[in-house]
Amino acid sequence: MSGDTTAASPSRKETMHAAATPTDAPLFTRLARWVASDDLVIPDAARAVARLAILDTVGTTIGARTSPDFDQVAPFIDEVEPDGRSALIGRRGSASVSDAAFVNSFSAHLLDFDDSQGDMAGHPTAVIFPAVLAVAERFGGPIGDVVDAYAVGVEAAARLGRILNPDHYDLGWHPSATIGVFGAAAATARLLGLDAERTQASLSLAAAFSSGIKASFGTSAKPLQVGRAAASGVQATLLARAGATGRENAFEHAQGYARVFERKDPAVMPVADAIEGLGVEWALLHPGIIIKQYPCCGSTHSAIESAAALGPLACDEIEEVLIRLHPKRRGHVDRPNPASELDAKFSVQYTVGRALRSGTVTLTDFADAAHRSDEAVAMLAKTVVADIDAPDTSVADRYVASVTVRTTDGRTLQRTTPVASGREPGRMLPAEKIIAKFDNCVQPHLDAARSAALRDLILSDDARLARDLVRLTLPE
Numbered sequence: 001m002s003g004d005t006t007a008a009s010p011s012r013k014e015t016m017h018a019a020a021t022p023t024d025a026p027l028f029t030r031l032a033r034w035v036a037s038d039d040l041v042i043p044d045a046a047r048a049v050a051r052l053a054i055l056d057t058v059g060t061t062i063g064a065r066t067s068p069d070f071d072q073v074a075p076f077i078d079e080v081e082p083d084g085r086s087a088l089i090g091r092r093g094s095a096s097v098s099d100a101a102f103v104n105s106f107s108a109h110l111l112d113f114d115d116s117q118g119d120m121a122g123h124p125t126a127v128i129f130p131a132v133l134a135v136a137e138r139f140g141g142p143i144g145d146v147v148d149a150y151a152v153g154v155e156a157a158a159r160l161g162r163i164l165n166p167d168h169y170d171l172g173w174h175p176s177a178t179i180g181v182f183g184a185a186a187a188t189a190r191l192l193g194l195d196a197e198r199t200q201a202s203l204s205l206a207a208a209f210s211s212g213i214k215a216s217f218g219t220s221a222k223p224l225q226v227g228r229a230a231a232s233g234v235q236a237t238l239l240a241r242a243g244a245t246g247r248e249n250a251f252e253h254a255q256g257y258a259r260v261f262e263r264k265d266p267a268v269m270p271v272a273d274a275i276e277g278l279g280v281e282w283a284l285l286h287p288g289i290i291i292k293q294y295p296c297c298g299s300t301h302s303a304i305e306s307a308a309a310l311g312p313l314a315c316d317e318i319e320e321v322l323i324r325l326h327p328k329r330r331g332h333v334d335r336p337n338p339a340s341e342l343d344a345k346f347s348v349q350y351t352v353g354r355a356l357r358s359g360t361v362t363l364t365d366f367a368d369a370a371h372r373s374d375e376a377v378a379m380l381a382k383t384v385v386a387d388i389d390a391p392d393t394s395v396a397d398r399y400v401a402s403v404t405v406r407t408t409d410g411r412t413l414q415r416t417t418p419v420a421s422g423r424e425p426g427r428m429l430p431a432e433k434i435i436a437k438f439d440n441c442v443q444p445h446l447d448a449a450r451s452a453a454l455r456d457l458i459l460s461d462d463a464r465l466a467r468d469l470v471r472l473t474l475p476e
Helices: 028-036 044-064 070-076 096-108 125-139 143-164 182-191 196-209 221-243 257-262 284-288 298-312 328-331 348-358 375-382 395-399 430-444 448-460 466-472
Strands: 086-089 093-097 318-325 382-385 403-406 412-416
Touching: 028 070, 028 143, 028 182, 028 196, 028 318, 028 430, 028 448, 044 070, 044 096, 044 125, 044 143, 044 348, 044 448, 070 096, 070 221, 086 096, 086 196, 093 096, 096 125, 096 221, 096 284, 125 143, 125 182, 125 221, 125 466, 143 182, 143 466, 182 196, 182 221, 196 221, 221 412, 298 318, 298 328, 298 395, 298 403, 328 382, 328 395, 328 430, 348 375, 348 382, 348 403, 375 382, 430 448, 448 466
Parallel strands: 318 382
Antiparallel strands: 086 093, 318 403, 403 412
16 A cells, blocks of 8 residues: 555644553553653663664665665655655655655665664564654654654564564564564654554554564565565554554454464463553663674574684685574574575575684675585585574573584684674664764765765754655765
């Protein structure tokens, strides 16, 4: 569905009531009242993290121009830029507001280099930021409002992820899409000033629109379903703004989200975790946003870090490589013969081989059929993957990885990484590394002056409009 609606909606102040929301009220009703509250204050520390996450995602979106899959969404783009349309990040042309969210979100996630978040067990910014940006760009919102709405959307998605995961993830749902859609709906509802009733409708519609499966990993269906989540979040809000409705108890209903997506009675789920501490504790700060150092699946990163510490080693120095992973991570990265560049991003065998050889993994390792080079094929043949004996009391436990190398001269080299740098709760990558990553992603596409102007706008400007940000992503 394309196209926009501009029907007026009551203001928050016209519909907010003094009485507190009952603790037995439906989950979406309680969450919506917080999203729509006039008293909601985002701490400076959370806003600073939000800006860095947005910077990182703008960088990965622009950087995706190097991908051979970049133009898969071309049918959704018009070459002209008429009034009432939204411009695109790093692309000429325009789209409807929901299609702009779709295209930008697809591009943001295409390299699998965008951030993730532990509670959500997925990629929040690639879904939420493009949704907010498209709406703000279409309706004239300033950067400061984009940052605040994004922060609210991340919090909503993280809170729902906290009660759904890890079971939701383990069942095969792709939380970036299936939970990210709620973040996009909450963020855009906040941006447009929807009242609590209309925000609840947006969340309930998002439940109806939610989809995405982990079987898509390693194919373009993965970034496409992330893009669809961003578009669905926008559509949910615009439809709710125009008067569309959804059940208040769409989460708890006998045939609602919890039972369908979790196969559980919502009465036994920790629903209070989605509400308790809202506005006081912020998921942006703890467990925080995880900025990727490597442009591939996050489940490979601890193994990459272990391998990087053992290298550099030439292929002919290596007799055998043994990688041990948590079985819950091994399931989607144990890919001994990656079939494509996207598939290689989910192959722990391939990514570890590259890290052993050069000490890191970069975008060039997934270009020009590098996974089919003679050296890569030889390394894959020497690599074995097995389970590691590790606890499973939290999602964080699942990121431990061990790499053992037997060399041709008889040595045994071994390294275990409990969690890769930047993934430990509350310990985001330093700002200077995030900025350096942004610069590296955009350097092939923007000159230094334009890159600096875009960086400064995202990190420090509240007053300029979202459309100014979009314009700076295009080369002159």
